[in-house]
Amino acid sequence: MSLLTHHLQFTMVAATPLELGDNAGSAVRGALVNALLDRFCANKDAPTCVDCPLFNVCPVAALVAPMRETGETGGDQRPRPYVTRPPQPRRYAPDETLTFGLGLFGHAAELFPYVVIAAQGIERQGLGRRLQEQNGRRGRVRLLAIHAVNPLTGDRQPLFQADQRQVQVPGIPIGPAEVAAFAATLPENRLTLRFLTPMRLIDKGGLVKRPALRPLIQRLGIRLTDLAAAYGDGPLPAADARALLPLAESATLEYDNTRWIDITSYSRRSGERTPIGGMVGEAVFTGNLGPLREILVWGSLVHVGKNAVKGDGWYVVEG
The missing domain is CATH 3.30.70.1900 (Alpha-Beta Plaits)
Structure with missing residues (x-):
């Protein structure tokens, strides 16, 4: 199989005014990483993932700061096993929907359950710029759905719906x-x-x-x-x-x-x-x-x- 990629599409709805600037991808990536750290980091006193003794068994580190193992060539850090696909940079009014994507590579697809919980965590922390009209708080969103998608063919598979309890395993790998x-x-x-x-x-x-x-x-x-x-x-x-x-x-x-x-x-x-x-x-x-x-x-x-x-x-x- 060599390498498999899994592509996810997240659909959210703005609960308050929400503004995404030109660096919308950076905002989405930061929101996901912060939600992962907030929910799953067991050692928040460590200055970085690499300095943490739990590094080798931590799902956050596997996504945020993957390190090369002994014998691997290249620098100390592996390429991160994901990419983000940002929403349209603009201002969203309440009840408007926005979508963004996440590509997971190879074994990183096994961390999908953590990604789901991290996406739900964005509901609590907010997304986008801090707005004066919201007393310096970020826009609030609600997670509606997550789909597995094939960017080459357009195939889609529902994985998560806000009104359902169960989450499905991504089943549209691309190799x-x-x-x-x-x-x-x-x-x-x-x-x-x-x-x-x-x-x-x-x-x-x-x-x-x-x-x-x-x-x-x-x-x-x-x-x-x-x-x-x-x-x-x-x-x-x-x-x-x-x-x-x-x-x-x-x-x-x-x-x-x-x-x-x-x-x-x-x-x-x-x-x-x-x-x-x-x-x-x-x-x-x-x-x-x-x-x-x-x-x-x-x-x-x-x-x-x-x-x-x-x-x-x-x-x-x-x-």
């Missing part, structure tokens, strides 16, 4: 077979990439501010290799990007309707702001793209570039 089948439906000589959230790539020491397939494919190869090693059951053939780089380099950017947006994310823990801006919009590439289709489809599932856990690097690939 190499599903990716290959969808990739085969795409044309071989013309592909459109629609960057739904900022794509922030570093290439040769600088930011990539114009669509280009070579740095995208190169970074995807590294990311997929790391994810398969950390959360899969073996190597992921599509992750071997070395032979694909010349094809990616020779692709022609036929149409460019992208723009760069600057966004920052604030960390309450560190007190620092992090740039999470990047390219958004649409780009059309032509050339010998058949061999690139599969890895590009994988990228649409796992995101690519900086700040994927905050929702960056989300795109779709179309004919």
Whole structure:
């Protein structure tokens, strides 16, 4: 199986005015992580997960700060086993619904029950900006439903409904077979990439501010290799990007309707702001793209570039 991804869609309704700025993905990710820590952290005196003696048996650490085991290559920390897919950045009036997504990779799907309880915890802590009209409190929401979804086919499976007691296990995994089948439906000589959230790539020491397939494919190869090693059951053939780089380099950017947006994310823990801006919009590439289709489809599932856990690097690939 190599690597499986599970994609969840959360539907909430605003109970009070709610405002999500351009960093909506960061707001959702922060709300989920804070809810996890609030509900399940058994040692809140530890400065970080890594400093906690319960680290190896803690479900919060498995999602928030996964560390490499002895013998694994790379830095101390594994890539996090999830990405967020943010709601539309805007102001929501009471009774308006909003949806956001969460992708879980490999064995992280086993932590789904904790994610459900964390999503319910957002009801207590609120979401979005602190609003003056609410005396500096965040917007309040109610969790209505959680669905498993297949972003490639549109298939949906209800997992949780607010008026029902039982929660179902996610049953729409996406793996190499599903990716290959969808990739085969795409044309071989013309592909459109629609960057739904900022794509922030570093290439040769600088930011990539114009669509280009070579740095995208190169970074995807590294990311997929790391994810398969950390959360899969073996190597992921599509992750071997070395032979694909010349094809990616020779692709022609036929149409460019992208723009760069600057966004920052604030960390309450560190007190620092992090740039999470990047390219958004649409780009059309032509050339010998058949061999690139599969890895590009994988990228649409796992995101690519900086700040994927905050929702960056989300795109779709179309004919």
